[in-house]
């Protein structure tokens with residue numbers, strides 16, 4: 390295997406993309422209130438906003454969709470998905486949901502009381518938002534190395550076990566309805582969690598009778614990192630590793646838009662029958678009947694096939710090496726990135742790249758805007774716009790430890806020359822970085838403001 394394995398597929402259908410000129414990009418961004426979520430996709434050349442639901446399905450998945458059974462209840466598609474989930478995850482029960490956040494919402498609706506805490510290594514924004522929306526308190530307890538951009542720790546998504554023990558002692562297990570961990574840790578750089586850490590986390594939660602729920606969006610990438618980096622796993626298949634991971638937990642929330650290689654879908658899987666029954670009632674109220682959960686039968690078939698394809702070793706090797714390639718090229722160009730690179734994305738340390746812009750002026754947002762203007766590249770801010778929030782006790786603003794910009798790579802969609810183009814755009818942005826200024830927020834909703842906030846450039 391070369392260091393940059395070629396794409397293990399060839400292209401059978403194409404979607405044209407083109408670069409509009411600079412003046413048009415400037416106008417488009419102005420009209421979008423300087424929030425790249427407000428751009429039209431035809432105004433973007435290379436779209437690295439997210440790897441969620443943006444990948445290309447395989448010929449098997451498209452063929453599988455033709456077999457979709459649209460029966461309201463008990464569809465064959467549901468049973469095919471149930472078989473795939475049983476094979477990989479092994480939980481006793483599951484419900485399909487329209488995407489990951491719907492699984493989070495339903496879990497929080499039935500299991501979380503106001504004022505309770507939910508620890509994790511790091512919650513993703515939708516998980517954090519769903520916990521806060523129910524009056525809960527999401528708590529991040531990732532290891533300190535996660536905040537050291539250049540630290541080469543192989544499992545920077547690991548939970549700090551001592552902090553977790555102390556936290557449970559301080560809060561009391563009764564105030565913790567469930568504990569989580571995110572694999573890989575998206576909010577902290579797409580960094581993996583080791584099997585050893587997962588084992589210890591499970592044991593701590595279980596010692597205190599706290600159910601352990603895994604945010605499993607990128608479980609296949611995490612499994613492959615374990616194979617590549619953790620002793621004793623080099624000869625195991627990603628499927629075997631995945632099964633071992635989930636055998637440690639009591640349930641999982643899943644956005645199938647990531648490692649199940651589909652454009653829409655998710656599920657919530659559980660072992661507790663009583664919880665599953667309450668979840669089912671909530672699902673019927675909010676999403677749909679328990680055998681389709683807001684999805685079409687054909688979507689369930691695409692997920693069933695994608696879950697298995699997402700664990701293919703050749704695919705996973707290409708996937709992780711593609712991300713590492715972009716990271717390596719950016720690093721060689723002098724761009725500060727989080728190291729080692731994660732699975733699905735390269736994270737740029739915008740605080741370091743633009744040290745003249747302080748956190749309240751949103752250096753990440755400034756970098757995202759500059760990338761779009763320079764080359765029509767869309768990334769996403771995962772810094773103070775996404776994560777700064779008022780402390781619920783003091784009202785004071787709490788800023789995140791890092792100002793990140795994420796370049797998420799859609800699965801099976803862009804080639805190496807697209808990534809080379811992105812590196813060129815970065816080089817130009819870095820050359821003119823002193824001219825880049827910060828932003829002020831002119832509108833923001835109460836929760837998850839980064840999706841719809843509006844900005845004004847500062848002089």
Ligand SMILES: Cc1ncc(COP(=O)(O)O)c(C=O)c1O
Nearest residue numbers: 441488489490513515575606644
């Ligand atoms: C770690 C993590 N959890 C949950 C979600 C939410 O999933 P969805 O976008 O399908 O609602 C995401 C989406 O990006 C994620 O990355």
